[in-house]
Amino acid sequence: MLRGLGLIRLTVDGRATLSACHGQLVVANHPTLLDVVMLMALLPNAQCVVKHQLWANRFLGPVVRAAGYISNDLDAEALLQACRATLAAGNNLIIFPEGTRSVPGQPIKLHRGFANIALLAPADLLVLRIGCDPVTLVKGSPWWQVPPRRANFRIVVSELLPIAPFLAVGPRAIGARRLASHLQAYWGRYGD
Amino acid sequence: MPMDVPDKAHVLATLTGYLIEMFELQADAITPQARLFDDLGLDSIDAVDLVVRLQDYTGRKIPASEFKTVRTVGDVVDQVHALLSGQH
Numbered sequence: 001m002l003r004g005l006g007l008i009r010l011t012v013d014g015r016a017t018l019s020a021c022h023g024q025l026v027v028a029n030h031p032t033l034l035d036v037v038m039l040m041a042l043l044p045n046a047q048c049v050v051k052h053q054l055w056a057n058r059f060l061g062p063v064v065r066a067a068g069y070i071s072n073d074l075d076a077e078a079l080l081q082a083c084r085a086t087l088a089a090g091n092n093l094i095i096f097p098e099g100t101r102s103v104p105g106q107p108i109k110l111h112r113g114f115a116n117i118a119l120l121a122p123a124d125l126l127v128l129r130i131g132c133d134p135v136t137l138v139k140g141s142p143w144w145q146v147p148p149r150r151a152n153f154r155i156v157v158s159e160l161l162p163i164a165p166f167l168a169v170g171p172r173a174i175g176a177r178r179l180a181s182h183l184q185a186y187w188g189r190y191g192d
Numbered sequence: 193m194p195m196d197v198p199d200k201a202h203v204l205a206t207l208t209g210y211l212i213e214m215f216e217l218q219a220d221a222i223t224p225q226a227r228l229f230d231d232l233g234l235d236s237i238d239a240v241d242l243v244v245r246l247q248d249y250t251g252r253k254i255p256a257s258e259f260k261t262v263r264t265v266g267d268v269v270d271q272v273h274a275l276l277s278g279q280h
Contacts, residue, residue, distance in 0.1 A: 076237055116237050173215050173238050 009150055010038060014157025018042045021092045021126065025083075027114055028128035028155075029187045030096035035130050038153065039094055047091040049083065049113075072099075072113065083117050097183060110184050115176035118163050127158040127183065129190055158186070197276050203269045210245050211265075214238075224266030232265075242268075250275045 012018070021043055028035060040046050049070045070082045070093075086093055097114040118125055131154045161182075166175040198206070208222045217232055228234045234242070243254050246268070252275050262268055 076240065112235050112237070171214060171241075173241055176237075177216065 008034070008153055010153045010155070012042060012155045012157075014155075015042065017126075017157045019044060023087045023090045024092045024126050025087060025118060025121065025123040026092055026094045026126045026128060027097055027183065028094065028130050029108065030098045030100070031130055032132050032153075034132075034153065035096070036094070038130075038155065039128075042155070043092045043094065045091045046094055047086045048094045049079075049117075076116075079113075080117060080120050084121055087121060087123060097180070108184060108187055110180045112176045112180045115166075115179040116172065118179065119167060119172050119175050122163045122167060124163050125161045127161050127186065129156045129158050129187065130154070131156070131190065198273075200269050200273050203273050203276070204265070206249060207246075207265065207268055207272070210242065210249075214241060214245065222265055224264065224269065226265045227263055228265065228268070229263075246272055 019042065022045075026039070026043065028039065036048060040048075047069065049072050070079065070086070072079065083093055095114040095117065097110040097112075098108055099111045099113075114125075117123070133152050133154075163179075166179045169175045169178055204224065208219065211217045211222055211232070212219055215232070215234065215238060221232060226232055228239065239259070243256070243259055247254050250272060254271075254275065258271065262271060
């Protein structure tokens with residue numbers, strides 16, 4: 001709809017990869033409010049781990065509940081089971097490891113929940129990079145503040161990152177740290 | 193047996209060893225004042241791993257409720273030392 005209205009332009013690198021996904025764990029950086037919406041449109045059977053605060057959100061609460069999304073405040077075991085089950089059922093599971101939208105210009109900081117899920121599932125990760133220029137709907141700017149020119153969104157399917165090398169480092173806590181810093185460095189290279 | 197209860201310095205040394213080995217932390221970052229989550233970057237799953245490890249060390253069950261109040265490395269040392277001295 002937003003695209004139809006000419007408010008945004010979306011370029012996708014690797015659209016076919018996305019539409020062929022089945023039971024795939026997908027991780028992406030999280031610059032804007034629209035990331036989820038766009039990924040939902042591009043990924044079949046998409047499931048999402050969302051921050052539990054959204055459950056209580058007056059507008060989004062009913063939406064995330066009805067969609068059967070997974071809340072991140074389940075206890076660790078329940079969350080892992082929910083993620084495993086949804087992947088096994090052939091759904092594609094999207095996690096934004098930043099946990100919340102990044103603040104433009106600030107170095108991104110990843111939570112390691114996604115890494116623990118990937119290691120314990122275990123699941124390879126399809127890594128996406130989302131860019132938006134000029135920035136719109138970012139953290140810290142009101143949603144009604146329309147950008148000066150049309151926003152160009154770009155979603156790049158970067159790589160299918162195998163989990164095996166991170167499992168091989170030994171203790172899960174260490175593997176999770178390696179995985180998080182790998183992606184932090186990757187997304188950091190494209191940060192503004 | 194109270195005879196071979198390690199003192200706090202010993203507990204701290206043991207805990208420091210665990211933190212380095214389990215989470216690849218730098219030794220000089222691990223001080224009694226260091227906060228586990230904010231300063232050392234542990235997350236809740238790491239904390240569970242650490243509790244399991246400390247249970248092996250103390251030979252006692254550590255209830256999650258008791259570990260909830262723990263903030264710093266020093267807090268962990270106090271808890272573990274109290275457990276070993278049979279104060280819990």
